[in-house]
Every structure is written in C-alpha cells, then in structure tokens.
Amino acid sequence: MKNAGERHGGPRGLLADRNYLRLWLVGGFVNAVRWLELLAAGVFTYDLTRSGFMVAGVTVARMLPMLLVGALAGAIAESVDRKTLMTAGLAAVGTSAAVLCLLAFAGLLELWHIAAGGVVSGTVWASEMAVRRRMVSEVAGPARVGQAVALDTVTSSLTRMAGPVVGGFVLEAVGIGGVYLLSAVLFLAGVVLVAGLDYRQERRPLAIARIPADIAEGFAAARQRPVVMAVLATTVVMNAFGFSYTAMIPPIGRHEFGVSATLVGLLASAEAGGGLIGGLVLASGRIRQERAAVFLGGTLALMVAVALAAVAPWYWLMLLLLFLGGLGSAAFASMQSTLILTEAPAELRSRLMGIVTVCIGTAPLGILAVGALSDRIGASNAMLVMALAGLLGLVLVRLRWPIPGG
Secondary structure (H helix, E strand, C coil), rough: CCHHHHHHHHHEEEEECHHHHHHHHHHHHHHHHHHHHHHHHHHHHHHHHCHHHHHHHHHHHHHHHHHHHHHHHHHHHHCCHHHHHHHHHHHHHHHHHHHHHHHHHHHCCCCHHHHHHHHHHHHHHHCHHHHHHHHHHHHCHHHHHHHHHHHHHHHHHHHHHHHHHHHHHHHHHHCCHHHHHHHHHHHHHHHHHHHCCCCCCCCCCCHHHHHHHHHHHHHHHHHHHHHHHHHHHHHHHHHHHHHHHHHHHHHHHHCCCCCCHHHHHHHHHHHHHHHHHHHHHCCCCCCCCHHHHHHHHHHHHHHHHHHHHCCCCCCCHHHHHHHHHHHHHEEEHHHHHHHHCCCCCCCCHHHHHHHHHHCCCCHHHHHHHHHHHHHHCHHHHHHHHHHHHHHHHHHHHHHHCCCCCC
C-alpha cells in the first residue's frame, strides 16, 4: 500500500504522512540541539581558554565517534529495530544533557565534562544516517526518495541556522546551563515523537561474529560502484577541509571582528540559511538537472564560498558569502544521501550509509588541523588554507571517479 508521501506530490504530501512527519520533526529537534550546543560549547571554551585549538578539541570530541563507530552502526541497523535504536539514542543524549545542565547550574561544569557530553552525543550522531535517514527514505517510498531527503535537508539547514543563533542568545542570557536544559527538553520531545511512530522493518538475524564481515561487504560493494565511491571520497574532502571552517567561527567572530556571542551565532548560521533556501528549491522538484551534476556543482560552490569568506575584511561580507555557500551545501547534503540510497541495493543501504557516516567522521581530522594552524597563522588564514586544499581535493576526486551526468 502506498503511503501519503507517494499518493500526493511535493513537501505537503510528504508532511501529510504522519510517520514521515514524526521522523522529520525528530530530525529537526536533534539537529537544533547539535548546532546550538556546538556553538555554545565553542564560545564557552574560547572565552575560557582563548585558544582556537581548544575550541577545535571540544568539537572533535563530538565528531570523532562518527569515524570510529559509523560503519558499526550501519551494520547493526540492518539487524536491530531502527525505531528502538533511535529511542535509545535520544534517551542517552537527553540524560547526558540533563547531567551537564545540573553541573553548570551548580557551578561545577568543566571542559572535560563538555567533551565527555560531546562524545555521548557524537556516538548517537554516528547512527543518524544508517537509522533515521534510512527510515526517512523507507516511509517516503521509492518514488519520493529524492524529495524526502531534500525536505529533510531543509530541516537540517533550518536548525543549523536557528541553532547557533539560539545557542548564542541563551548562552548570553542564561549561561551554558540554559543551553543544556533546552537540549534535554528537546530530546525528551523526540522520544515522545518516536514512541508514536508506526514503523516496521525487515531484519536479518544479528550475528555479532559476522559484523566485521558485514562491514567489509559494505566496503566491497562501494568499491564496485564508481558513483558511490565518488560520493564517499567527496564526503571526506568536504568534511575534512570544507566544513572545518565551523571551528573557526568563534575565534574569528570574537577576536577578529570583536562581536557578541549572539552575532557569532548568526555568523555560524549563515551557511545554513543558504542551505535552507537551496533545500526548499530541491524539495520542490523544480531542479531538473542530473543528480550528479547538482551534487558536484554544490560541492564546488560551497568550497569557493568558504575560501572567499576567509579573506572577507568585514563581518557582514563574510556572513553573505557563507550564506551563498549554503546554496551549495544544500545540493551536496541532499544528493549525498539520495545518490547512495538510489545506487545501492536495499540490503546494503544501511551499511553504505554507515560508511558515509565514517567519511563524515573524518571532519575531526580537519578540525584539529585548522585548530593547530589557527594558533600559528591566525583563524582566517587557517580557514583559507583548508579551503584551498579542499578545492584541490575535489579536482582529484573528479579525475579519479568521474560520475556520469556530472
């Protein structure tokens, strides 16, 4: 039987499906928390240490689990009920946020507490692609995968835009404890939404001893598909070199432009604002170009925008350039998942999405590099060096794995 997302066209038809709507809202809550915590933790750390490298370290604690457990999450998600996995993950990060909130209001919060909370959040985040994003594609149906993922990307962009602004405002108004209190409330709301989800999946028996072989099978399947390999390699370049700029926003905003935490949050949300517009256009179905062309064009646009933003002499010019780069990030994020979900066999999709997570998990390597560079040559110069290296990386990927239609 077809679901609402298949019976009716466009975003309205997708949101008429109560199961898609619940997954869409959960994605919004989780992503909002992710970005508001990331900004607040970065500003809090920089104000305390005045070190770009320490800011990068706190960010790495949140993202490193994706590199270490992303493939494992993909293999497990083929056998364990994905609804159960998502509920457990939301409960875990909600509990972590509540503990950090209590520590902050008691005046006992230290940097290692924030880093530990980031590890918990990052471990759950590592299952996002293989669990919730896979469920999004399933409830939408094969005919609506592209639009469903694009609409989900819109939510991600919206929360990336609102999250840092809200995080900066709450940090100024209430302090870091208020940020973690808001996080705990949103995670609780996510648990309630997932509880009412009508979802069933075909599962293969869970064999712990076979998990390494399952992961290896996923990597072997990726190597046999040039489109998948191009997506994976591009994801590494974008996360290690392109998105590493996010760790430099607090130092640039605070030290180079001398703006408030709220304006730092606005700067951090600029790319997401462009991503929101780009995602809405993609979700509407009005873009008729080949998916590969949209994917490759988006990656190039974002990387160029980051390079230009690094040399912007004024706060508002940097904000505008990052906003324009967000149009490219929407194309990248939407087509990244869509190409994997449409090119891979159904029985391998969670595992391949887990491998995508591993590729996203290379971001901490770039963040550490940009953090170390910033302490030597300055935050803006470090951001420029990474963006130029990323442009070179995109050219090399294109030469090694040319995508038909791209």
